[in-house]
Amino acid sequence: MTTTSFTTAARASACALGALSLAFSAACTAPSSQAVDTGVPGGRPSSAVRAPGDPAIPERQTARFPDGWRLPAGTRATFAPEVMAVSNSPEASAAAAEIMRAGGNAVDAAVALGFALAVSWPEAGNIGGGGYTVVRMADGRTAAIDYREVAPLAATRNMYLDENGKLTDKSIYGHLASGVPGAVAGLNALLERYGTMPLSRVMQPAIKLARDGFVVDTALAGSIERASKMLLRFQAQSPFTPGGKPLAAGARLVQPDLARTLEAIAAQGPSAFYSGWIADSLTGEMQRGGGIITKADLAKYAPVWRAPIRTTYRGYGLLSMPPSSSGGVTTAEALNILEQYPTVPSYGSTQWFHLVGSAYQRAFIDRNAKLGDPAFVQVPLAQLTSKTYAARLKATIADTRATPTRDLEPRMEAAAREPMNTTHYSVVDARGNAVATTTTLNNSWGSGVWVRGAGFMLNDEMDDFAAQPGKPNMFGLVQGEQNAIQPGKRMLSAMSPTIVLDPVDQVLLVVGAAGGPTIITGTSQVILNVIDHRMSLGDAMRAPRVHHQALPDSLTFEAGGVRPAVLDSLRGYGHAMRELRSLVNVNAIMRVKGGWEGQPEPRRSGGAVGY
């Protein structure tokens, strides 16, 4: 039996997925307002995951959320005894399950999922962008691969300033906004090192989805609608806006150009993308729109294998992404500060918000000033991830008083608002292999440029550089010299694909998120909720979230997520409280007795598929 859950409107199209020959069940008839658990409580234990009664899986405690918080506590995530895949697209999660059913491991499945996501979640899934993957194989091997985009060779430090030195929007919209894409090279390298199947096999579900199409659900239709003006501005011929109108829910999205592109990559490998006719299409598109990516840029692109950031939190192990992403370092620094407190304040209390927010504030000050591409700048990794350094930072946190960011050293300004348009997926298999991948075009639908003839969207990742060091970019992000534009350099990211190991070294959580800087705080709060507060995965994902990124110097919270008395107390401490409707898009898997639970983001759409 295959177990699925879909959040919100994504279900509609997943129910039309007969072609993937997986046994979808009650999810197709259940109410659409929340995740549907069609799991098999107490299902047969897998040979790979630890048996019921495993002392490494402590009992979960029921969470209590503020009255009026919109996501209910006590909702169980989707259970499956052997394998699980979770992403923002039910179709893509199903592609991963299909590959594992056919004998593939979690890496084969994750690569299948990555390519399928480029078809079924085109606002962020991609072959025209880049990402990061952290792997933990059942035999204990670990790795991280960086396939972040790089600045084109013709990029210059001030390329986004106008003649008056003012920042333009060209790092966000249009042909000049793109870094050299890394996704195809990265996924292929990952498969070659840790997978068991050929690329031509794992890409089959993606090719089929592109060629035969799938039914657009309301989540995708809403996304296309919101992006349609931008899409039409750069390319009227994309399949997302036929006849100049955004594709509506219930329509079938068929992408023949993308199918042809995927078929070429499947047959010839990444060279089809980086030097063949697809490269010609991409550079032709660049020439048409005034972009600067050349065939030399594409030919030069290479992913980089890196050692994961390894840290511990209260006896649990963490593996996460090192620079060029800031995710692993900033998460480690924040958790190290929190670990200095022998006891954790109760979840949702004034003291909890204050300490967690203050830890993030300090970690983000370092992130914004000190991190960048290690091939270009010195990054003080050992210092930032050390427990001794965390103890010194903890000493700067007053018990009942917020510290203004301007009073903390170094005095760095930081982000004001962040794009929410990356996407994360987690996959585990029956042997206990685990893959965490976060991938992005940056903004939703990237630069808005669809490559004519090759059928894919291009990223606007150049905006993650400090386009004008010391000044806010178009998203308000103010970063330092370490992250200034240089040809061939990777722009700093916040992506945080993370694998948490329990005290006996078994995979406990596979987690990551979308949402710019909030990726770091959202991912780490799911980890804190599971470890500190013993929440179930369903509760850990539904718990109200909080965010601090140094500047703006405010504690951001979700509407209804803080009790009024706590809000008053936090204001009394001196925190500027900033309310947002929703924070972060997390997708996670957790090991439970007898198997795995998978939970797509309850605030967005997505699917958990396992068996």
Ligand code: GLY
């Ligand atoms: N593009 C968002 C990030 O990499 O952090």
